[in-house]
Amino acid sequence: MxxxxxxxxxxxxxxxxxxxxxxxxxxxxxxxxxxxxxxxxxxxxxxxxxxxxxxxxxxxxxxxxxxxxxxxxxxxxxxxxxxxxxxxxxxxxxxxxxxxxxxxxxxxxxxxxxxxxxxxxxxxxxxxxxxxxxxxxxxxxxxxxxxxxxxxxxxxxxxxVSSSGVRRALAGGDMTHAARLLGRTYAMDGQVSHGDKIGRQLGFATANIRIKHNPLPMTGVFAVEVGGLGERSLPGVANLGIRPTVGGTRPLLEVHLFDFDRDIYGAHISVRFVRKLRDEQRFPNLDALKAQIAADAAAARAYFKL
Known part of the structure; x- marks a missing residue:
């Protein structure tokens, strides 16, 4: 173009x-x-x-x-x-x-x-x-x-069908209806960058993508499919928001890919949000956050039948 x-x-x-x-x-x-x-x-x-x-x-x-x-x-x-x-x-x-x-x-x-x-x-x-x-x-x-x-x-x-209708569906966590209006699964694209490595410390390494959408059309934890890293999409779990537990203030998309261990810094990927699992929330400490991430990963794996 x-x-x-x-x-x-x-x-x-x-x-x-x-x-x-x-x-x-x-x-x-x-x-x-x-x-x-x-x-x-x-x-x-x-x-x-x-x-x-x-x-x-x-x-x-x-x-x-x-x-x-x-x-x-x-x-x-x-x-x-x-x-x-x-x-x-x-x-x-x-x-x-x-x-x-x-x-x-x-x-x-x-x-x-x-x-x-x-x-x-x-x-x-x-x-x-x-x-x-x-x-x-x-x-x-x-x-x-x-x-x-x-x-x-x-x-x-x-x-x-309207952009406003898509926004309402996303804000309400109805990814299926958003996809119905869009004609495809809603996605965000971006370049993988270095983060603060908190996910790795918690046992869930993440690909971090700085998001240019501000304000965000939705926040929360999602089962996702990631394109751009090979011929097929890869399943994972993602948090989209500001990470209140660790004092975040800027929108960030963090994606944990299942059964994946490659260096992908600098890669441009597309993250498709297939199901919302829960809202973003603040936890009292990192141990509580780690336990919830494990539960989120298990829920996403169950969704993908992994």
């Missing part, structure tokens, strides 16, 4: 385009992107997405912005897997937020992206004060020479 930062320089060729935050890249996004890639094939143009960094709600209300489901890297990788050829990532700052809907269309869509056809979700709004809507885009398209279409929402078991 080609990634362009900002719209000051035009992409080299006209595009078919989808616009959105695409947080989590759920089934609703997948349906929109399937249509995008089909139109791209029909018109012989690269399927392209326009997204924003940071999330607009993080810019306007950082203290109440929702937890991100995916980092920018995770999101772009998922979009590439769904056939997106190009991404334009626009910095969402004061200048960008101040663009009128008309200026957004002319400067970003037409000049920056050479737009030929646009596909949006049915709730898409844009421009200063969210003044732009589907009708404005249709009128602009007739004037400036691009097509526009809106996709209806995807519904799963009576629920409209």
């Amino acid at each position: 080609l990634v362009y930062r900002g719209y000051s320089r035009s992409v080299p060729t006209p595009v078919v385009l989808a616009i959105g935050n695409f947080d989590g890249v759920h089934l609703g996004h997948a349906a929109l992107l399937a249509r995008l890639t089909q139109v791209g094939r029909d018109l012989g143009l690269p399927p392209t997405i326009l997204t924003f960094e940071p999330h607009p709600r993080e810019f306007f209300a950082p203290d109440s912005a929702p937890a991100r489901l995916t980092t920018l890297r995770e999101k772009l990788e998922l979009l590439a897997d769904l056939g997106v050829a190009q991404a334009m990532v626009c910095p969402f700052n004061a200048a960008f937020a101040a663009l009128s809907a008309e200026d957004f269309v002319e400067q970003v869509l037409c000049q920056g992206l050479q737009l030929r056809h646009l596909i949006i979700g049915d709730d898409f709004r844009f421009g200063r004060g969210r003044q732009g809507d589907f009708a404005l885009l249709q009128a602009a398209g007739r004037r400036l020479g691009f097509g526009v279409e809106a996709m209806h929402s995807v519904v799963v078991e009576g629920e409209r």
Whole structure:
């Protein structure tokens, strides 16, 4: 996938385009992107997405912005897997937020992206004060020479698929429902780094991953499957949180892989959360923590039938 930062320089060729935050890249996004890639094939143009960094709600209300489901890297990788050829990532700052809907269309869509056809979700709004809507885009398209279409929402078991719905499922520990909305098991990716070795002292060596999601979309102890260390996924147990028993303050993902003893520092791995075992909690001492980790590992092994 080609990634362009900002719209000051035009992409080299006209595009078919989808616009959105695409947080989590759920089934609703997948349906929109399937249509995008089909139109791209029909018109012989690269399927392209326009997204924003940071999330607009993080810019306007950082203290109440929702937890991100995916980092920018995770999101772009998922979009590439769904056939997106190009991404334009626009910095969402004061200048960008101040663009009128008309200026957004002319400067970003037409000049920056050479737009030929646009596909949006049915709730898409844009421009200063969210003044732009589907009708404005249709009128602009007739004037400036691009097509526009809106996709209806995807519904799963009576629920409209949305990033908010995925967040609710994760926060409630319902990994099965989150996977139902995403179309895959929820995962976090990252590089294995050196930690404080407390897990090793307790008899459970862990792969430590510094998480860029802050706030976290969920916390707790989970049965997990880890990809990126060979041809098959490896089972394990993981804690996602701040580790209150040892005075932690920063989000950390700690993964103990079963029956595994390799040096994997520096490896980039994907941790898939298949079942929540319990909430994160503070223990009175390390002995109590060690006993609970043993119980968690046993519960995860039982889940995987190991």
